[in-house]
Amino acid sequence: MEVDLNVLTEQWMGNSFSVKSVVRIIKGPRELSTSYETTCPSFTFTVRGSGELRLNQHAYELLPGKVIHSNAGMRLKAWNTGDEEFECYRVLYLPEARESHKDNCMYKHYELEIGFNPQIFSTLDKMNNISHRGDIPSGFQVKVLVYDLLGKMFAAARSLRTSEHRTIVEDSVAYLHLHFQEPHSLFSLASRYQLSPKYFAEIFYKDMGISPINYLINYRMKFAEKLLLTTNASIREIGRSVGYADPYQFSKMFKKHMGVAPSEFKSSALSSSG
Template identity: 55%
Template sequence: MVEEPNAEGGARSLMEIDWNVLSKQWSDSNFRIGTVMKFIKKPGELFTSYRTIKPSFTIIKQGQGVLLLDTHTYGLQPGTIVHSCSDMWLKAWNTGDEFFECYRVLYETSLMGNPHMQETYKHYQVTIGDSPQIYTILEQMCEFSSQGDIQSELQVKTLFYHFLNETRISSKKLQVNEHRVMIEETMTYIHLHIQEPHSLFSLASRYEISPKYFAELFYKVAGVSPINYIIRYRINIAEKMLLSTNASIREIGKSVGYSDPYQFSKIFKKYKGVAPSDLKSGHGIVGKRM
C-alpha cells in the first residue's frame, strides 16, 4: 500500500500513486544511485538528523521507529518503506526496545525538474509486508556501493531496478489481500444491516476512501458493484421469505430495506422476472438467478 501524511501528521491511503505510471517514469528517466547504507541503532538512539540534499528510500528491516520529514510524521516498522524528497528536514530515531535496522538508498534523477513527472518526487510511505528478497537485494546494493568503481555502479543501478520491481509486486500483493478483507467485511456489514439504507458514499466513508475507489475495489473482489450487490442480496432474501413464510409483501419488502411496497415489487420483478404477488400466490416461476 502507498500512503502519504494527512493534515494531522499521520498517514492515509494515497490512491493517486499509480504503480504503472511510476514504473514508466523510472524506466524513462536518467538517474544515478548515490550512497546505499545500512543502519543498526540501539533502543532510543537518535540515528539521523539533517537537511536532505537528495531524495531517498528508507527501508525498515527490524525494530520500531519514527521519521519526521519537516512537519510530517511516519511510523517505521518492518515491511515499510518511506520515500523522502530533497530539501526537507529529516529526523529519525529508534522508539522500540530492540535494535533498529534499516537501509537508505540515495539517488539523483532527471525527473526532479519535470512538473509532469513528479510521482518519483513525492514523499510517501509504501507497505510491502514480509519481503525477504528485497532485503537480499539491498544487501547486494550496499556491497557494490562501497566498492566505488564503474562496474559496481552499474551493478547497483541494475539491482535498484530489481528493488523497485519487488517493491511494486509486494505492495500490490498486500493491497489485494487488504482489499479482499475490507470488501468481505463490507459484505458482512450489509448482511447484518439489510434493513438500513446504504449508499456508495456511506459504505466508502467507513474506510475513509473515495466512493469511486471503493466501488472499483468492490467490483474487483465481488464481480458486481456495491449497489447491485445490495439489491441482489435483498431480493434473494425476499424470494426465500415469499416462498417460506406467511408474511405480507409489504412486511417482506420492509424487512429487506424497502419501505415502499410499489418500489419493492418493481425491483423484485426486474431482477427475478416475476412479481412478488405472483410468486407468493404460486402462479409465478422464477426465471432469473442472481
C-alpha cells in the first residue's frame, strides 16, 4: 500500500528528531550484512546495485530510485542480491517524542518511489562527509541537510506519483468502459493497482472530478439512454445490458441520475419524435 505523501509531509513538519548517524555502505556481490534488531528509525537510499531488506517478515527490494523507512524494534536483515557491488546510504535518527504513536510515520516501515535523483545522492554524500566531523556545528549542518533531503525526497515522490496516478486513472477508465456490464466495487477496482480504496478514490477524483463508482454509474446510464432511444428492448433487457439484473434497481438508478424513470424517458422521446 502507498503511504499518503500529504500526511507524511505534515507529520515531518511537526515531528522533532535528532540525527544519530549517516553512513555509506558498500557490499560485495551476494554479500550478507549483519542481522540485528533496530534501535532507531532510519531511511535507506540505494545508490547502485540491487539488494533485499527484511524487516521482521516484511521484504523490500533495495534498488536505485527507492527509499525504505524502517522503525525501531524490528529484526533487520539486508544483503546484496546482485553480482555487482551494492552501495547505499542509511540515515539513522532518534524521535524526540517520549511515546510512540501508531499513526506516526516515525513508527512505521514503508517504501517510497523517488526515481533516479542525483541531487539526493549529492545531499547524502555531503551529509555523510560532514557527520564524521563529530562537532556541534557539523551536527547542526547535518540536521539542516536532512530537511533539505526530505524536501527533495517528497517532491520527487510526488512528481513520480502524479505521472503514475494519471496512468492508473486512464487505465481504470478504459477498464470500466470495457467491463461496465460487470459488477464492481471500490475495493475491487483499487485492488487492481494494489492501492487502498480510499487512496484510489482520491487520485481518481482528483483527475476526473468524480468518484470511480459514480463515473461507472454515469457511463452505464448514458449507455442505457442510448439503448432506450435506439432499440425496442424492454426496460429489464436494457437494465441487464448495463449491469443491473434487478429492473427495479436499474429504474431507481436511472431516475436518480437522469431525473425521470426509463419508461418515462422512452415515452417522452417517442412523443417528441412523433
